[in-house]
Amino acid sequence: MATTATSPSLPQRLRAGDPVAHTLTGMAASFILAITALLLYHLWTGSALPRAEFGWGFLTGSSWDPVAEKFGALPFIYGTVMTSLLALLIAVPVGLGCAIFLAELAPRGASDALTFTIELLAAVPSVIYGLLGIFLLVPILQTTVVPALVAVFGFLPIFQGPFQGVSVFSAGIILAIMIVPFIVSVSREILLAVPQDQREAALALGATSWETTWKVVVPYALTGIFGSVFLALARALGETMAVTMVIGNKPEVSSSLLAPGYSIAAVIANEWAETSSGAMHQQVLIELGLVLFALTVVINGVARLLILSMKGGKK
Amino acid sequence: MKLSFRRKAVNAVMLTLTGACTFLVASVLLVILGYLAWNGLASLNLDFFTKLPVPAGETGGGMAHAILGSAKVLLAAMLIGVPIGFFAGVYLAEFGDGVFPGIIRYTTDLLNGVPSIVIGIFAYALIVLPMRHPSTLAGGIALGVMMIPISLRTTEEFLRAVPVSLREGAMALGAGKARTIFTVVIPAAKSGILSGLMLNLARVAGETAPLLFTAFGNQFWSPGWMLATATLPQVIYAYAISPYEDWRRQAWAAGFVLLVLVLSVNAVARFAIGRTTSRGRS
Missing domain, CATH: 1.20.5 (Single alpha-helices involved in coiled-coils or other helix-helix interfaces)
Structure with missing residues (x-):
């Protein structure tokens, strides 16, 4: 070609952009560091007032009176943890059952179609779940599910007292429905990553397909499955809208699941508009945000460790 | 036996x-x-898409302001979040060995796990507080921050999926790293990255919590970028918990529109990717 005449500069021209590309993309990456640092900075400095005033006692205090400036986070932490645990209790067996069916037992075509459907479910916005929670789920719970539960398990402390529809129980159920798709999709991928020879060995020994799944594949994938559960837990803890709409928004610690409660995310969403910047009330809400942030960072970290160790083991 | x-x-x-x-x-x-x-x-009728809401108690009216508001907030979010996520993703895929990229990966996971309501607090402190009032821009920044981690991850994943032979071909012709990336690798990964972008948009389109105190809400049109604006998810929330029967009916209509939009974008993107693996906030 004609350009060979300028050959000394051609390789240089072809490489000219390298340092620029490296720097430019590196800057974008550094930007993520900056944003995260800024986020932490705002959460920390934004909550200086209540941290100085209440100290660690904030986490265990149970009175909530914005007018008297008395703030304790316990009812919110309690509501957040209870709804999330209830959600896990329901979602883990169901989600695991789905994942096993989709990854191990179902015929290929059916599995693909059902997986697609369940993953669309994960895309449904949380405000839609809240809408259905208020107008569809709560009435169903009120008329049929809860009376039946109370009739059988009414002696348990968790099913005491009147049921007004909006409650910790309702929030737990709606959260369960919301996190099942996540457990299914992550667990399914982890099951699919189990090496094929594990299955073949079990089948060759005469195991049925269920025995192969339950005694060989699931134990092999157990760490990763725990990872998917922690991932779902982190989502449940941070979920705002659906919980806000059905939990009842009452800052009380009650042993009964049928009583209304409150969650960290819900109180931030509800009371923010009543606060003014810099005021104690708003700073307390920011501190609650900090607590929620810390909770999810820890749970997500555990999830990632479990899933990574699983993926590291498979290769 | x-x-x-x-x-x-x-x-x-x-x-x-x-x-x-x-x-x-x-x-x-x-x-x-x-x-x-x-x-x-x-x-659902034509008014829903073209008219402003009427005062509580009267029937009729629509949600044109919220539909436009959502579109503007999403546009802002995309312009803010996607370039950062994309270029950072290129960095991790192409220059991603060593300690610093490891830190970036960890931080991205961390940011991805932050509850959306906390992102709302952040955007409030960052934008609403200095500006003294909520705005379309603040909502866009909140959602933009939420888009960064997923944008980064899909970019990195699809770039890494490009066959080594393509890079080798480009390099063998004398192209430098940057030229290889921008003229060979990225075009090869383009459709995957675009599908990832669609999934990402669909995900934040339904977010309500971070908009509550950033875009806030508005009963009227919101010209420009500096005024509070209604968005579809925020209006669904406000109308669903309102005591008015007519508002609740409108909440259902808005919910249906939002759901159909989000699910169809999702379905199209997943078909385009050609496999059904999850690309959620995992």
């Missing part, structure tokens, strides 16, 4: 049970779609 029968029975029972679980969960989507269509379609 007896043992064998028992084992076969267990096999059949567990197959049925897990299958029932799956159909139950999958049918939830049908219930959601059906119930929203049933309640929403009745209130």
Whole structure:
């Protein structure tokens, strides 16, 4: 070609952009560091007032009176943890059952179609779940599910007292429905990553397909499955809208699941508009945000460790 | 023989049970779609897409302001979040060995796990507080921050999926790293990255919590970028918990519109990617 005449500069021209590309993309990456640092900075400095005033006692205090400036986070932490645990209790067996069916037992075509459907479910916005929670789920719970539960398990402390529809129980159920798709999709991928020879060995020994799944594949994938559960837990803890709409928004610690409660995310969403910047009330809400942030960072970290160790083991 | 029968029975029972679980969960989507269509379609008419809301108590009116508001907030979010995520993703895929990229990966995971309401607090402190009032821009920044981690991850993943032979081909012709990346690798990964972008947009389109104190809400049009604006998810929330029957009906209609938008974008993107693996906030 004609350009060979300028050959000394051609390789240089072809490489000219390298340092620029490296720097430019590196800057974008550094930007993520900056944003995260800024986020932490705002959460920390934004909550200086209540941290100085209440100290660690904030986490265990149970009175909530914005007018008297008395703030304790316990009812919110309690509501957040209870709804999330209830959600896990329901979602883990169901989600695991789905994942096993989709990854191990179902015929290929059916599995693909059902997986697609369940993953669309994960895309449904949380405000839609809240809408259905208020107008569809709560009435169903009120008329049929809860009376039946109370009739059988009414002696348990968790099913005491009147049921007004909006409650910790309702929030737990709606959260369960919301996190099942996540457990299914992550667990399914982890099951699919189990090496094929594990299955073949079990089948060759005469195991049925269920025995192969339950005694060989699931134990092999157990760490990763725990990872998917922690991932779902982190989502449940941070979920705002659906919980806000059905939990009842009452800052009380009650042993009964049928009583209304409150969650960290819900109180931030509800009371923010009543606060003014810099005021104690708003700073307390920011501190609650900090607590929620810390909770999810820890749970997500555990999830990632479990899933990574699983993926590291498979290769 | 007896043992064998028992084992076969267990096999059949567990197959049925897990299958029932799956159909139950999958049918939830049908219930959601059906119930929203049933309640929403009745209130859906041309006014819904073209008119402003009327005062509480009067019937009629629409949500044109919220539809436009959502579109503007999403546009802002995309312009803010996607370039950062994309270039950072290129960095991790192409220059991603060593300690610093490891730190970036960890931080991205961390940011991805931050609850959306906390992102709302952040955007409030960052934008609303200095500006002294909520705005379309603040909402866009909140959602933009949420888009960064997923944008980064899809970019990195699809760039890494490009066959080494393509890079080698470009390099063998004398192209430098930057030229290889921008003229060979990225075009090869383009459709995957675009599909990832669509999934990302669909995900933040339904976010409500971070908009509550950033875009806030508005009963009227919101010209420009510096005024509070209504968005579809925020209006659904406000109308759903309102005491007015007519508002609740409109909430159903808006919910149906939002759901159909989000699900169809999702379905198209997943088909385009050509496989059904999840690309959620995992």
